[in-house]
Amino acid sequence: MAIICRSTTASQEHEPKQDLENDQTPPLIFNPSLLNLQSQIPNQFIWPDEEKPSIDIPELNVPFIDLSRSQDSTLEASSLIAEACTKHGFFLVVNHGVSESLISDAHRFMDRFFDMPLAGKQRAQRKAGESCGYASSFTGRFSTKLPWKETLSFKYSNENSASRTVQDYFSGTLGQEFEQFGKVYQDYCEAMSSLSLKIMELLGISLGVNREYFRGFFEENDSIMRLNYYPPCQTPDLTLGTGPHCDPSSLTILHQDHVNGLQVFVDNQWQSILPNPKAFVVNIGDTFMALSNGMFKSCLHRAVVNRECARKSMAFFLCPKKDKVVKPPSEFSKKMTPRRYPDFTWPMFLEFTQKHYRADVNTLDSFSNWVIANKNLI
DSSP states (O other): OOOOOSOOOOOOOOOOGGGBOOSSSOOOOOOHHHHTTSSSOOGGGOOOGGGSOOSSOOBOOOOEEEOSOOHHHHHHHHHHHHHHHHHTOEEEEESOOOOHHHHHHHHHHHHHHHTSOHHHHGGGBOOTTOSOEEEETTTTTBSSSOOSOEEEEEEEEOSSTTOOHHHHHHHHHHOGGGHHHHHHHHHHHHHHHHHHHHHHHHHHHHTTSOTTHHHHHHTTOEEEEEEEEEOOOSOTTTOOSEEEEOOSSSEEEEEEOSSOOEEEEETTEEEEOOOOTTOEEEEEOHHHHHHTTTSSOOOOEEEOOOSSOOEEEEEEEEOOOTTOEEOOOTTHHHHSOSOSSOOEEHHHHHHHHHHTOOOOTTHHHHHHHHHHHTGGGO
16 A cells, blocks of 8 residues: 655544453553554554554545536536445545635644643543543553554534634633634534535435435534544554544545545445545435435445554534434435334434443444434433
8 A cells, every 4th residue: 555645743332341441550652652662552542453554455446426416516526425325425525615725723622632741632631431631552441453543523503603612622621722713623623524514415315215305404513623634653454543434423524634544434445535625525424324224325444554654534423412312314205115214313412422432333233223222322
């Protein structure tokens, strides 16, 4: 696999409940600059042989969706999306209208955050059972198959135009000196929310429902933004940056830097999606898979690391407003097979993935069984 390095600057998984860390042993501190001085990375970061990364893999044929609007291009885009989403759920969007300078600023501030000393980043330390905050390889949550990465996650709310959820998070958690960070990521999340609503229109057309249906469902979204940092690793063939999983959320909009690392499991093999600074990688998550009654797929994917340089990416996870009930549109009931998944709300699913289950290819089915066994939750 080719490695394309832009720079060499230094710096959720989910697991079955029985594998979660439950003893009183202090968690391992993930400090890659020190860990890379050892002859081999600690055993906690070494993945089983059947899950270790592939070296040479093909590139996934992912459709480019041009969002420049005309009736013909909209119909073509919806057709391409339908084909991709019934197979693996991944596509790229170009001519998306998001400012290049905003994307550049978001990457620049991400560099600044992960270049901070560990103590500075720990001011935003993620608390047990929560989905947001700073996490250094989730060492406090899992004891095996640790991911070789750091993340910063924060909430975004599109409930009203005056909402400043992201700005308030940065200023309140990290201090007023991070006000500019908050402003950049507030603007970035607003751009991602707007972009996701455009994509939802195309998904509606692709599924044969009113183009406004899914846009309206996600208009007041309660979403999550995540900054990912994958440090270099002296033995990248033993570990993973992010383990194989399907995203529990509805839609993921990812912007990669110039370093390869994203891999998708399609046709019984891992395939890569190469970085493209002009495009966003979009993929269907489990929640939208449930909304489509399984017609559109949430696909297994992972991130690999390398020996030469760090990799960074930004992921916006579109999620429904907390009180929205996730169920297929009523139009589906007349022309579809029986319901595959029970009704649920996003907070239920989020709690399941944070406290009971480490996301994998079976997350949605396992959650559905959990909901059925706990019918009093709705």
